[in-house]
Amino acid sequence: MRGFKLLMVCLFFLLAGCGYKDIDKRFFVVAIGVDKSNSDHGKYKITFKVAIPPDKPSAKSNEAEIITTDSDSMTEAVRITRAQLDKEIDFSHTKAIIFGQSLVQKENVSEIIDWFVRRRDIQRIAYTGVGSPTALEVLKVRPAFERLPGNSLFLYFGRSGTEAPYVITEPLFDFYRRIKEKGIDPVLPIIQAEGDKYSILSSAIFKNYRMNLTLNDLESEILNSFLGRLKKTDFKIQANGESFFVFADSVKLNYDLLAGEKPTIHIHCKMSVTIEESKQTLALEKMHQLQILTEQEIRKNVLKLVKKFQQANVDPIGFGLRYRGSHLNNQTEWQKWEDIYPEIEFTMKAEVKVRGTGSIY
Structure with missing residues (x-):
């Protein structure tokens, strides 16, 4: 009993030393x-x-x-x-x-x-x-x-x-x-x-x-799509004398590592867009042509960006991490990837569906 009382006294002094500040x-x-x-x-x-x-x-x-x-x-x-x-x-x-x-x-x-x-x-x-x-x-x-x-x-x-x-x-x-x-x-x-x-x-x-x-702004926008943090956005399309903006309400950008004699990274982009602004009058008959122009512009900008990463020897998308995940995680494989990355080839397929020209036809 005396031991219990002594323990309680010791605990009382410990509680009295609380250092919390209001x-x-x-x-x-x-x-x-x-x-x-x-x-x-x-x-x-x-x-x-x-x-x-x-x-x-x-x-x-x-x-x-x-x-x-x-x-x-x-x-x-x-x-x-x-x-x-x-x-x-x-x-x-x-x-x-x-x-x-x-x-x-x-x-x-x-x-x-x-x-x-x-x-x-x-x-x-x-x-x-x-x-x-x-x-x-x-x-x-x-x-x-x-x-x-x-x-x-x-x-x-x-x-x-x-x-x-x-x-x-x-x-x-x-x-x-x-x-x-x-x-x-x-x-x-x-x-x-x-x-x-x-x-x-x-x-x-x-x-x-x-x-x-x-x-820059466009490159940051594309990288955001790669990281899966961008669900909707707009892009400027300028090619073959046409200049217009598209609003993408659905953006899916992913890639595959293809093994072979020459390793390749194949990028796939799937996008649903609406024409948001144009300097020329747009007709519904031109939808297929606008779709092709949009696919070409998206493909050009994405490939330009990933090649810029490759030349600077940086990898914010995580190509190397995907490679490590599909190979033995040892130093030999990592050194192999460091030799492959500067020479790897990029290919891309863009699928764009133009839903319309907005509220004006």
Whole structure:
């Protein structure tokens, strides 16, 4: 009995040491930016976007504080920032991680990514991207229509707001998986800061922890289709004196690895489209001709993109991962794929069904 009482007393002292801090004693970081530093205090400029809660609980506010620190590591940056604030830093609401364009073009960012993945209070579903000209400038943007700090940026990637075909969403867990896995390379959206708004029209492909290749809007749109993240979009068709736009309400883009004397990747595209805009008068009798022109243009753009990947020796689609999945997973097979990929041949078949010319005939 005396032993039981002693145990209860010990447990009482343990409970008294609870270190939980109330919400009003926390600073919530909603986004983090990492740039290349130009000072002598460290090689990184770390930016924290801290949400400032409104005075009234029912009010909405996009007020945020931008805090920057120069250091040689993420851990040191957090420690220095804590010494500058009177409240605890909380990363549980961090939903965006932005890397500065000059940083990822010149530096190996493996240690930075490693910190984000290891940090227990940062969500693995946080969105990642490249900030242009810098991550700091992107985090400074405060659109007039934004009701919560950073919410405008989150809506781009969460698909709960805009569904722009050029925006590639890459959460932290998938970015880390792709950058570690053999046979598939990560691709991040490039977020351009333009005054009080964002512009996301291009994307960046990474290789060996560095930014290796930049894609324009059309190339990002096609890659989104390959990744299965784009269900509907529009394309510009310009050939044989014809110029018109098609809206695709159904896009299926897949591929097969064909073994043989010369390995081939055969791409198959199936699309259902409607003519959305045209500079010429369109007649129903021309549907077959418009269909052929659309198939030719789609085939040309897709093959041009995959050959661009091949020449840059990058693989954001995952051809190499598919090869590894169908062969013995050993070093010999991987070396064989690295020799095959620069010489592999691409073929494509496009099937386009033109459903009509919109509401005007």
